[in-house]
Amino acid sequence: MQHHVGGDLVDADDATLPVDDRAVAFGDGVTDTVRVYGGVPFAWPAHADRLFDACAALGFDPDVDAADLRSRIEATVAANDLDEALVRVSITRGRGGDGSPALPGAARLRPPVDPDPTVVVTATPVPASTPPLTVQTVRTRASSGDVPTALTHGRLDAVRAQAELRRAAPPDDDPADEALLLDADGRVVGGTVTDVAFVDEEAVRMPALGDRTPRTATRSVVRELARDEGLPVVDGAYTPADVREAAEAFVADPTAGVRPLARLDGVPVGGGPVTDLLSELFAARVAATRGR
Known part of the structure; x- marks a missing residue:
């Protein structure tokens, strides 16, 4: 499998986030699950709105638009030879903090002034059956x-x-x-x-x-x-x-x-x-x- 991390397709074993990425350290990121049918993301405008609204609620600019996100989804699905897939899209605030040096814990918690978000896209096959x-x-x-x-x-x-x-x-x-x-x-x-x-x-x-x-x-x-x-x-x-x-x-x-x-x-x-x-x-x- 290949995942899309930070703008590049990488092998799953090499797909990592730094330990100081804020999503890893504090859960400071947003994510949504998108169903892909025939290589096409279903209800994509609704998913994009959800992701961007969530970024706004957390107070950071995702530094990516809906068209770019969709292209990363389609590239990930194609790289894994999947027409039918469940795709997880994540946007993290990125790395670092911006707190008081007198209080190291706060220095890590307070978000950076100019975050550098990271986008991660993963795709998995859809189950063969979906019973009640x-x-x-x-x-x-x-x-x-x-x-x-x-x-x-x-x-x-x-x-x-x-x-x-x-x-x-x-x-x-x-x-x-x-x-x-x-x-x-x-x-x-x-x-x-x-x-x-x-x-x-x-x-x-x-x-x-x-x-x-x-x-x-x-x-x-x-x-x-x-x-x-x-x-x-x-x-x-x-x-x-x-x-x-x-x-x-x-x-x-x-x-x-x-x-x-x-x-x-x-x-x-x-x-x-x-x-x-x-x-x-x-x-x-x-x-x-x-x-x-």
């Missing part, structure tokens, strides 16, 4: 929304949630596929790498995120498809029970788009006609992307 997901609510709470946590390298809430799933799995059994994270008030935020939605007789319902960033750009695509079809989409404060008792539930997932939620906390939920419709509409959008 089993999901389990975890005690780990989602990080607050004062920074775009879902798009930074500081994803400790997701790491802790996945570790919790592994600890909770019975001996000799696999853990649930995905964790459901709640906020401090017990309201649904989303998965670790997916956004959750459910369907009742009135609407497609998604958790209101407030200041939080959606886990995926796929969420906005699904919302757009539903509204274009005349399906009302309502954001609200929902509990895991609301999802478990829904007529249908699914996740927005970069790997597969619309993916039925098979079970939540051991309770069967599953998809249905609305989930199937949105999945078909998503597939049509993917086909149009391939055509481009």
